[in-house]
Amino acid sequence: MRGAGPVAVLKLLSTGEMYGYELVEALDRQTEGVLAMGQSTLYPLLYNLESKKLIRGVWRTSESGRDRKYYALTAKGKKKLVSDTKQWRALAGAMRSLDVLAPAPRGALA
Numbered sequence: 001m002r003g004a005g006p007v008a009v010l011k012l013l014s015t016g017e018m019y020g021y022e023l024v025e026a027l028d029r030q031t032e033g034v035l036a037m038g039q040s041t042l043y044p045l046l047y048n049l050e051s052k053k054l055i056r057g058v059w060r061t062s063e064s065g066r067d068r069k070y071y072a073l074t075a076k077g078k079k080k081l082v083s084d085t086k087q088w089r090a091l092a093g094a095m096r097s098l099d100v101l102a103p104a105p106r107g108a109l110a
């Protein structure tokens with residue numbers, strides 16, 4: 001879904017910093033594969049969000065001894081997430097009013 005990736009990444013980072021592979025895994029797991037994306041899709045998205053100052057990346061050595069770039073939400077990113085969340089809720093409400101979306105049982109994404 002076009003436009004879903006950036007807001008999904010911002011939402012995940014609102015819970016705390018993560019490195020790229022953690023984001024890939026979390027997107028797949030938490031959306032039951034609906035918003036799954038590979039690293040070749042995620043990294044350009046992260047660079048774009050970073051260039052817009054919505055996230056910041058910091059290189060650190062992980063517990064495993066590997067250097068990883070950890071991403072975190074910035075104040076500007078938090079504001080963007082609030083704005084985008086309102087827009088997505090409005091869109092979902094409009095789609096519900098057209099009977100495109102019906103309330104689904106918890107945990108059912110299909």
